Amino acid sequence: xxxxxxxxxxxxxxxxxxxxxxxxxxxxxxxxxxxxxxxxxxxxxxxxxxxxxxxxxxxxxxxxxxxxxxxxxxxxxxxxxxxxxxxxxxxxxxxxxxxxxxxxxxxxxxxxxxxxxxxxxxxxxxxxxxxxxxx
Amino acid sequence: xxxxxxxxxxxxxxxxxxxxxxxxxxxxxxxxxxxxxxxxxxxxxxxxxxxxxxxxxxxxxxxxxxxxxxxxxxxxxxxxxxxxxxxxxxxxxxxxxxxxxxxxxxxxxxxxxxxxxxxxxxxxxxxxxxxxxxxxxxxxxxxxxxxxxxxxxx
Numbered sequence: 001x002x003x004x005x006x007x008x009x010x011x012x013x014x015x016x017x018x019x020x021x022x023x024x025x026x027x028x029x030x031x032x033x034x035x036x037x038x039x040x041x042x043x044x045x046x047x048x049x050x051x052x053x054x055x056x057x058x059x060x061x062x063x064x065x066x067x068x069x070x071x072x073x074x075x076x077x078x079x080x081x082x083x084x085x086x087x088x089x090x091x092x093x094x095x096x097x098x099x100x101x102x103x104x105x106x107x108x109x110x111x112x113x114x115x116x117x118x119x120x121x122x123x124x125x126x127x128x129x130x131x132x133x134x135x
Numbered sequence: 136x137x138x139x140x141x142x143x144x145x146x147x148x149x150x151x152x153x154x155x156x157x158x159x160x161x162x163x164x165x166x167x168x169x170x171x172x173x174x175x176x177x178x179x180x181x182x183x184x185x186x187x188x189x190x191x192x193x194x195x196x197x198x199x200x201x202x203x204x205x206x207x208x209x210x211x212x213x214x215x216x217x218x219x220x221x222x223x224x225x226x227x228x229x230x231x232x233x234x235x236x237x238x239x240x241x242x243x244x245x246x247x248x249x250x251x252x253x254x255x256x257x258x259x260x261x262x263x264x265x266x267x268x269x270x271x272x273x274x275x276x277x278x279x280x281x282x283x284x285x286x287x288x289x
Contacts, residue, residue: 019204027215060225060278068280112209112222113281122204129214 022124137264144260165197166242173262196254218287241268
């Protein structure tokens with residue numbers, strides 16, 4: 001089982017925004033890593049991945065976020081995971097475009113949740129441009 | 136699309152940004168049923184059917200959400216897809232003294248509302264589909280996780 005430390009994929013970004021800590025991420029880095037992590041979790045039958053467990057709100061069960069994202073991941077059509085790694089302009093079929101988008105959005109939500117739990121404070125995230133990973 | 140901004144919400148956001156209209160000090164998050172479901176054209180909470188009050192859903196018009204970085208705790212600038220997103224903190228409703236809602240239909244949507252002393256007159260800024268009519272058993276929780284709002288040109 002590989003460690004999935006979201007901070008390994010982030011660069012702190014300085015902004016005049018004292019309320020949030022800002023990070024920049026590169027699609028060709030975060031998407032392959034997060035997609036691989038999700039598929040690893042699904043194939044290994046892990047119920048609650050470590051990086052998604054926790055909550056800043058003491059009233060919220062720590063596993064609730066993980067459960068929600070696991071439901072989202074399980075709803076992604078199987079073909080979406082491989083399509084997500086293909087450049088957008090190579091995917092033309094409507095159902096494949098939707099499956100690819102579902103996988104990429106799941107990966108973005110997964111990564112964002114994991115990063116939010118890791119930094120434990122209001123979070124700003126900039127995803128830099130890379131047309132290969134457009135929805 | 137079953138979730139998103141209402142047109143009233145878009146208009147309010149632009150008015151606050153470009154006309155200098157004072158933004159609200161806080162918002163509210165309410166739960167509504169599938170009867171008169173919210174759409175982009177929804178204006179007021181009275182256009183929807185709020186779930187029954189009681190058993191953990193304390194007041195008409197929902198719970199307060201502050202306009203700050205604590206309650207809107209993640210913001211994303213997505214150059215990849217030419218959009219921006221903001222997420223709400225987790226919002227929890229705990230059923231007490233019976234099922235939540237206390238009667239009638241379950242909660243099918245969460246709606247983000249502007250402030251107004253009269254709950255029915257609160258403007259609907261955005262809405263999220265909860266994926267079905269949710270009824271929560273006594274002592275159990277309904278947690279709205281990371282509700283997300285998107286702003287894009289497309």
